[in-house]
Amino acid sequence: MQIDALSSAIPVAANFPGVPSPFGAASTEKTFGQxxxxxxxxxxxxxxxxxxxxxxxxxxxxxxxxxVMIASQEAGVMLNLATQVRxxxxxxxxxxxxVGM
Structure with a gap:
């Protein structure tokens, strides 16, 4: 049984960002908490x-x-956005x- 055909597909699968690697490679993507x-x-x-x-x-x-005004408004907008996300x-x-489980 030959499995050489699959080895050529491994580098292609590793090039897609956002797709977890099935080969146990460490992910460099940030988590939601980060x-x-x-x-x-x-x-x-x-x-x-x-x-x-x-x-x-x-x-x-x-x-x-x-x-001063631009910095104040920028900080205010960022705080409002953070509040809305929260x-x-x-x-x-x-x-x-x-929701009942």
Whole structure:
């Protein structure tokens, strides 16, 4: 019984991103938790940047008003988006808990 024909298909199957490798190769893709942690860190960084620019502007340092406003609005939009994502995740979890198994 010859299985040489399958060995030529192995490199092709390994080239598709998002498809788990049946050969036990380590996955380099991020998990949902890692994506969530990165998003929260980005929101926190935007909030910190906005706060720092506001403090510098209030102290009379050389900071442009438009830069302060853009940073504040960007941080606000990111926080609103994070809140909406959280609300959707909580709603989905509550819906799953209501479904009878």
């Amino acid at each position: 994506h969530l942690s990165n998003a929260i860190a980005e929101v926190n960084a935007a909030q910190d940047r906005s706060s720092n620019l506001n403090l510098q502007f209030a102290a009379g340092k050389d900071v442009d008003v438009h830069e 609300n959707k995740v909580v709603d989905g979890f509550q819906e799953l808990m209501r």
